[in-house]
Amino acid sequence: MTATTELRDAPIDAAGHRAPSAAASDRTPGDPRAVPVLEVHDLGIRTGGRDLVAGVTFSIGAGRTLALIGQSGSGKSMTAAAIMGLLPPDVTVSAETRIELDGRRLPHADDGAMRAFRGTALAMVFQDPMSCLNPFMTVGAQIEEALWRRGVVDPVVRRERSLALMAAVELPTPESLRRRLPHELSGGQQQRIMLAMALAAEPRLLIADEPTSALDASVQAEILALLARLQARFGMAILFITHDLAAARRLGHEIMVMRHGRVVDFGAPRTIFTTPRHPHTRALVAVREMLERPPAPRRSAGTPVLEIAGVGFDYPPRRFLDRPSPALREVSLTLTAGRSLGVIGESGSGKSTLAAIVAGLKTPISGDVRLFGTSLAAHRFALPRALRRRVQIVFQNPHGALNPRHTIATAMREPLDLLHIGPRRARPERVAEALGWVGLDPDLRLRHPHALSGGQRQRVAIARALLSEPDLLVCDEVVSALDATVGAEILDLLRRLQAERGFALMFVGHDLEVVRWIADEIAVLADGRLVEHGPADRVLVAPASVAARRLVEAGRRADQPSDPAK
Incomplete structure (x- = not known):
């Protein structure tokens, strides 16, 4: 059990920060929580005279999981790095900080001594295993x-x-x-x-830093259930860092919420979900409630924008004499103007491959793709210049999609220059206007991508895609790496822009609630084949295919606490 149970009743100051709880060493000797596996007392992290984390105090007992949630930049991963002794050289930990493992203070000042703990008593699993x-x-x-x-x-x-x-x-x-x-x-x-x-x-302590954020619903549920079983088997303490409230509820015995480097809320999952005390926690819970409510109906079917007929695709063999790996087989779909198509499926089902084919980034081995009535097969699946401005794609990782050496203004002006859109002298003004479309300050155009948050970078990527005024926007996992509140803002932005501009939307995702909220219809892929296609509510409420039922059931399991008492 964590040591910060007292945090629920601690006073909140004018800034909304709750005072840290007492250290475990202040408890009576007979208290069973007196010697937890991990104790962090008054953690403070600074760089360049600025506090990144301040006054964070918690503990985790054997066989217990503390789920740590918060927005990007709240200090979650920085807290984990401090425990592991993996902070950058220009970042310092305050002298008042005490981090203990099984009652022994960790020697963070001596990197050689810390190596004896890392990979033995301390272990960490990161977000991107590859x-x-x-x-x-x-x-x-x-x-x-x-x-x-x-x-x-x-x-x-x-x-x-x-x-x-x-x-x-x-x-x-x-x-x-x-x-x-x-x-x-x-x-x-x-x-x-x-x-x-x-x-x-x-290990005595396992730190899992966003281990499920890039996984589809069924695999995510499997990993969460596996972590719970491994914990029961090995008795280790787990610090589970996530931006997914459902995953935190599923795995955590307690949930700790961080904002701007401070702990703002703490409690059992049931308490956090039913009676959140801090405004930021209430905002996180409100996002969940928003996704559970279906959006207002959008426009009905109109003129076909995208027609996919019998498309197949193989990845080339990895080794000499190996056979090609099939990725898609006989996929046929239609998307009409102003409508949203959600594409879901397990990892490796072919979702992103299909998105790349529609955007003209991959060439299928069979079938045809018709965009606005034009067959891409007739153009060897390379988008003709006349269609390039009408089809745009937004990728999952905006940091990888933006050139780190270019300012935001240069990155956004690139499609205008390549597609010869508008007078050259008017393009800087058009870039500033596009940033306003997605709710960003036009002054951000002078910055480089690394100076923006993940949500800001994703808004820039969307604004850049909209500069060519596309009739079809392809979004490939655009919110899976973002925290809940920022992801909700991006979803609401996409729906608002679609209502204003009338473009068709192909939305690839693995979060079923997100896809249901934004999509009019849903296509389910399994092993490269289309196994189900229909209205969003029908597919996710009463799925007909085995693959869709498996995804829906996994999503339901992931939204339930592993321990009914939580």
Whole structure:
């Protein structure tokens, strides 16, 4: 149990900050929480004379999970990095801070001494497993390397234990999977490999930093359930960092809410959801309530904007003599003007591949795509110049879509220059106007992408796509990496802009509530095939296909606490 239960009754100052709770060392010796697995007291983190985190106090007991939520920049990941001793060199921890593991103060001032804790008593799983796994080593070898660092020198023992760890994280056919490279595994399998590597250390504390945000509903539910089972089996404490309230409710025994580097709310999931005390927490809960309410009906079907007929696509073989990997097979869809099509499916089902084909970024091996009545097959699936300005795509990662060396003004002016839209002298003014469309200060155009938040960068990407006044906007997982409140703002922005401009929207996503809220109709992909297509409410309320039922059931499980008492 966390040490900050007292936080619920602590006073709130004029700025809305709640006073930190008493340290565990101040409790009576007979209190069973007197020596938690992790205790963080008065954590303060500064850089350049500015407080990033201030006055954060909490603890986690064995077999308990503290879910830490908050907006981007609230200090969640910075808190985790401070515990692990992984803060950047220009960031300092205050002298009053005390971080203890099993009653022993962690030696953060001595990096060499901290290495003895990292990967042993402390382990961490990050959001993007592909960026953490070595692309040139098999996953089995990477688990064995973690065991070797743990002191397991016998190669036969390492191999047996690596297979046992893969079985513990419920990977199928460990003997076969251990010989694969990371890119040959799905996102859910990659995350399980990261969990296996973390468990190799037999940690007392596992920090999971956004481990499910990029996963589809069914895989997310599997990972959350797996974490709960692993915790019950190994008895470790878990600090679960997320921006997904449903995931926090599912896994957390307690939920701690951070804003601007401070703890603003704390309590059991049931309390946080029913009686949130801080305005920011109430805003987070309101987002959930907004998504649960279906939006007002939009315009009815009109002229076809997009017609997909029997499209198939193969990825080239990875090795010599290998066969191509099928990604899409005989997919047929139609989207009309002013309507929104949601595309859902498990990881690897072909959603993003279909979006790339519609945007002219990939060439199918069969079938045809007609945009505004024009067959792309006749143009070898390269968008003709006349269509380029009418079809635009917004990607999941806006930071990767914006050139880090260019200012926002330069990045946004690029489509105007390439498509020869408007007089050259009027383009700077048009860029400033477009920033206003998405609710951004025009002065931001002078900044570089790194100086903007994730939500601001995504708004810039949307504004850049709208500069060409498209008739079809393709959005590929545009809110999956954003926190709840910012994601809700982006969704509301898209719906408002669509109502104003009348463009058709193809929205690829894995959060079923988000897709249901914004889509008029939903297409379900499974193993590269279209298995269901119909009105959003019908597909997600009474799904007819096995794949759709699996996704809906996974979404329902993810929204329920793993412990009914929470």
